[in-house]
Amino acid sequence: MTEWIGATFTSRAGWSHLEALVDVGDRMAGGDGEREAAELTRDALSAAGARDAHLDEFEVQGWTRGDSAIRAGDTEQACIALPRSPSGSATGEFVDLGYGLPEDFDRDLDGTVVMVSSTVPDYYDRFVHRREKYYRAVRAGASAFVFRNHVDGCLAPTGSVGTPDAPIGDVPAVGVSSEVGARLARWFDGAEDGSGGRADGRSAGAGGEVEVEVECEYTPATSQNVHALIGPETDREVLVTSHVDAHDIAEGAMDNGAGTAMVVELANALAAREDELETTVRFVCFGSEEVGLRGSGYDAERRDLDSVTAVVNCDGVLQGRTLSAYTHGFDDLEAVLRGVAEHFDHPIATNPRQGPHSDHWPYVLAGGVPAYHVASETGDRGRGWGHTRADTLDKLESRDLREGAVLLTELVVRLAREDTEIARQSREEIVAALEREGHAEGLRITGDLP
Structure with missing residues (x-):
């Protein structure tokens, strides 16, 4: 039966939901916009046929x-x-x-x-997360933290600090555009190579004082996860996930309205193939991903x-076509996943390493649960337009959503077969992999690996 493929290629369910999410406005964790987006997602999953x-x-x-400011001279x-x-x-x-x-x-x-860059050099063997850089600066005694975008365009990057035990950070932290960072480095720290770091990829000088000021408020708040089910009621289940929240400075189209739109499109397609599902499929669209x-x-x-x-966690699925x-x-x-790619003669890239920075990770670390973090290839390091004001709907394509939905629908159906056996790993095996790949020390510094 292939009718579901044609229906997916002509469906408006996911893309219409993406448009609704970006039109909400501010979807910051714990806010009214996040709540509205969660309610829209609940209703969209129900309309798709989930129960x-x-x-x-x-x-x-x-x-x-x-308001925030950097005062320099x-x-x-x-x-x-x-x-x-x-x-x-x-x-x-000031130290760059x-x-x-x-x-x-x-x-x-x-x-x-x-001040540090939002990227790492091509030769480095892993991505160093913003929060790791922040807490290394805190441990070294820094009084403030400046996070410089490596992407040109006068776009200051955002992204949270804080740990699970102490959600408010230790020192003031701000994001600056690549251009502002270059100006500060030129004034206070000598010549640079123009690519986001010094000519040797780091900086060794300093000269002159700057002031960083942050004004903000923090109060208790409520967030929410969206749940829905499809398929038979069984003791086993496959989780299909995304996150609803987004940073308050942009539409959050790529990160992660697109992932939640994909979940809605998958619900729509899986409803047409419900008779093929042999275990429960649970959709969970999380709140408060962006804050830890x-x-x-x-x-x-x-x-x-x-x-x-x-x-199957969808986060970053429409940044590229593959x-x-x-x-x-x-x-x-x-x-x-390789079987799905071969079945459709369609490329899907895989990375066997650990990826501890999205909503699949608590399941992997706590229970050795087999998990995909599904994103897309862009050819560049880092988030691109993500976590900036430029994360807007106009940069995404509906064809990518539909093509991805066909592939991921087939993936979920195969995972939901009774005879599909996915070997688990122990926590000790996961931690050993983190150690081998250089992640463990950074995760301990940020409080994410007790």
């Missing part, structure tokens, strides 16, 4: 931005606060650490204002993880 569509609420640390440079930065100001000697690799922090930074994977962490703590066959997936060392996951 028991509902919201599951949980408490989060709310955060609202005010007699100038004021544009910046934006990073979510969960503390409110306050700090003055210190270039890429902000772990070894760049091995120096006296007491009382300094530290709060929604998925909340769900993973309460779920019987032994009952979860696999997680889907890609982290498979976290689960060879059986890679085999199933």
